[in-house]
Amino acid sequence: MEELILEMKQITKIYGNGVLANEKVDFSVKKGEIHALMGENGAGKSTLMKMLFGIEHPDEGEIFIGGKKVQIKSPTDALNLGIGMVHQHFMLVDSLTVAENMVLRCEPKRGLFIDMGKAVSEAEHIAKKYNFQIDAKAAVSTLPVGMKQRVEILKALYRGAEILILDEPTAVLTPQETEELFRQLKKLRDNGHTIIFISHKIREIKELCDRITILRNGQSKGVYDVTEASVEELSALVVGRDNVKKIEKSKAVPGETMLCVKNLCYGYARKKRILNGVSFSVRRGEILGIAGVEGNGQRELIEIITQLRRNEKGELWLDGQNISAGNVKQFRDLGSGYIPQDRLTYGASTGASIEENLISASSGEKKYHNRGLLSAARIRAYTAQLIREFQIKCDSPRTNVGMLSGGNIQKVVVARELTGDRNLIIADQPTRGIDIKTAAFIHQRLIALRDEGKAVLLVSADLNEIMELSDSLIVMHEGKITAYFPDAEMVTEQELGRYMLGLDRQDEEQIKEVCYE
Numbered sequence: 130m131e132e133l134i135l136e137m138k139q140i141t142k143i144y145g146n147g148v149l150a151n152e153k154v155d156f157s158v159k160k161g162e163i164h165a166l167m168g169e170n171g172a173g174k175s176t177l178m179k180m181l182f183g184i185e186h187p188d189e190g191e192i193f194i195g196g197k198k199v200q201i202k203s204p205t206d207a208l209n210l211g212i213g214m215v216h217q218h219f220m221l222v223d224s225l226t227v228a229e230n231m232v233l234r235c236e237p238k239r240g241l242f243i244d245m246g247k248a249v250s251e252a253e254h255i256a257k258k259y260n261f262q263i264d265a266k267a268a269v270s271t272l273p274v275g276m277k278q279r280v281e282i283l284k285a286l287y288r289g290a291e292i293l294i295l296d297e298p299t300a301v302l303t304p305q306e307t308e309e310l311f312r313q314l315k316k317l318r319d320n321g322h323t324i325i326f327i328s329h330k331i332r333e334i335k336e337l338c339d340r341i342t343i344l345r346n347g348q349s350k351g352v353y354d355v356t357e358a359s360v361e362e363l364s365a366l367v368v369g370r371d372n373v374k375k376i377e378k379s380k381a382v383p384g385e386t387m388l389c390v391k392n393l394c395y396g397y398a399r400k401k402r403i404l405n406g407v408s409f410s411v412r413r414g415e416i417l418g419i420a421g422v423e424g425n426g427q428r429e430l431i432e433i434i435t436q437l438r439r440n441e442k443g444e445l446w447l448d449g450q451n452i453s454a455g456n457v458k459q460f461r462d463l464g465s466g467y468i469p470q471d472r473l474t475y476g477a478s479t480g481a482s483i484e485e486n487l488i489s490a491s492s493g494e495k496k497y498h499n500r501g502l503l504s505a506a507r508i509r510a511y512t513a514q515l516i517r518e519f520q521i522k523c524d525s526p527r528t529n530v531g532m533l534s535g536g537n538i539q540k541v542v543v544a545r546e547l548t549g550d551r552n553l554i555i556a557d558q559p560t561r562g563i564d565i566k567t568a569a570f571i572h573q574r575l576i577a578l579r580d581e582g583k584a585v586l587l588v589s590a591d592l593n594e595i596m597e598l599s600d601s602l603i604v605m606h607e608g609k610i611t612a613y614f615p616d617a618e619m620v621t622e623q624e625l626g627r628y629m630l631g632l633d634r635q636d637e638e639q640i641k642e643v644c645y646e
Contacts, residue, residue: 133196134160134323135181135292140190142176148535150176152347153190158292163314163324165334165355167367168344169422169590174327175217177344178294182214183207194292213285214294217301219277223270227263228252231284255287260316275306282313286322293317294325299333300424303401311337329422331363331630343367360632361623368592368626378576381600384413386645387553387584388434393443395429396608403429405608407443410645411553416575416585417643418599418617420592421629426608427588428470431557434586435467436460437475448552461490463553466546470558470588472535476542479531483523484512486530487545494549519544520570536563539571547574554578557588572598592622603643604628611635613643 137156143149151173158164166174179185181192183201192199194210201207207214221230228249237247252265261279269277278298285293295314299307314324314337326338334341335355343350343366350366388411396403404426411417421427432438434445436457444453447463460467469475477486488508496511498504512526521540523533530538539559547554556575560568575598579585589595595602596617604612604625612628612635614620627633 132160133157134194136193137177137181138191138193140177140180140187140192142173142180142185143188149347151180151187151344154344154347154349156342156349157352158323158325159340160323161318161321162339163318163326163337165338165341166325166327166344167329167331167334167341167363169329169368169592172344173347174344175296178214178296178325178327181207182212182294208288208290211289211291212294213288213290213292215278215281215285215296215298217296217298219281221269221277221280223268225269226265227267227269227272227280228265230269230280231255231265231287233284235288251287252283255283259283259286259313259320261313273306274301275303275309278302278306278310279313290322292323292325294327296327297329297424298326299328299330301401307333329367329630331360331367331632334363335360361627364626364630364632365623368622368629376572376576376597378598379580381415381579383415383600384582386410387413387448388586389444389446389644390430390434391444391446391644393430393433393440393445395426395433395438395441397441403608404433407605407608407610408641409603409610409613409643411584411586412645413552413582413584414579415600416579416587416598418595418602419586419588419605420595420599420602420625421605423590425605427557427605430605431555431588434460435465435469435555464550465553465555466549466551467555468542468546468557468559470561472539472542477530477538479538480529482527482529483516483521483533483541484508484526486541487512487515487526490545491549515544515548536567539563540567543571543574547578551578551583553584553586555586555588558590559587560589560591560594568594592625596620596622596625601643603640606631606634610640610643613640615642 135158137154140151140154142151154177156177168174176185180187181201183203183206192201199210231252232248237244237251249265256263261283263279269280298310302310318324328334338355340352341355342352345367391408393404393407394402407430419427429438433440436455440453444451447465450463452459473479496507499507509526516523516526519540521537521544523537530541554575559571575585587595587599599617602614602617602620603610606629
């Protein structure tokens, strides 16, 4: 049996809001291999690796390095054990040079001062040792993305990393940069380094990695030899559903177009376009789902539609009006509601009361006023009604939202966004991190609005939610729509998984059918 350099046994992590990120996960890596850790966003990959790197700490379980049990309480502990991590969002200081970033916090000294000459020579030496081409004196701010990633890898190697964790390393790279990265990683493996490659891209894993561990819903679904597992098997393991929960709803009766997105493009400042010619329509009386592994342009798309991000190219039409150069107020005034995926950053003010949050988007409406002034009595009566209707557990309407559980904070957001004169609802990961009962309640509210003739655009990484709740489906991959299913019931999870992972793509004529003028 080959030597195991790393073993994580029965690792469990539960966050303070009750979300189970990892449940009794076993994960082991052999010395000198490239081991893939694969799963959809939210599967628990990054959390598991953050515990290995000391950023998070397990609630249960043990970690062994080279057969010896260790406690990793901080990234410093991890580095001392020979573990380095290259994060998806680089941790470099743009204003410093390559050499300065590489030696940061372990700078060579000449007396009381940093020896910059030695810093440069050490950076050049480590780059030469591993066949990485860099300019040690260049400011990081001037480097392209692929070069910044090399600096991150070299920084970890400079600190003595034998185990290198790469979190979605190709997400921001062009195909050419990805090719170069793979060549470098294979050389590192051949020189005895061990690499953990976090990804959801099956083709890349098949090309680069030796073995693969698959996580789904915080649990391990097994370890496989990459050469022996087929693309179909891996796809089913990654995006399969553990427990199919049927959502009861009648057949949709779509009406007129409410939202029309035309040739939306975003990301011109980057080599790799984030959105590239996205076009679709959402009609009254239907729930259109957007399926896809996170990081394929969904977040940018929704933020542009909801006016939180400026549009670069293309058109947005809402209820017959062009809002391409609009703002949040215009989006709201046209009867739109938005349930954001990050309820604490965009959905709620945790320092404000429940009633303040519930009227925050509609305080100008006459129903809250008496003789031109806000009426505390009217506001209290209205918010008390919403608290009852949406079953928000609280002591008082004046309770600060920050004192509520995650599920009840989400109910406050949903109560605000799904009431009033709405024509369009944007629901972005509406049930992430909440309990089953609350999720079912939100599903029923969305279906009820659809049945009232409202248009609903649903974005979800939950395969069960997106397949069961949607009437029709589009799939996004690498900033494009790659499939359209006018009847969500007609696609299987295996088929959907292949489109989500970029293994299949419909022809342009099929995709164009999602646009209703």
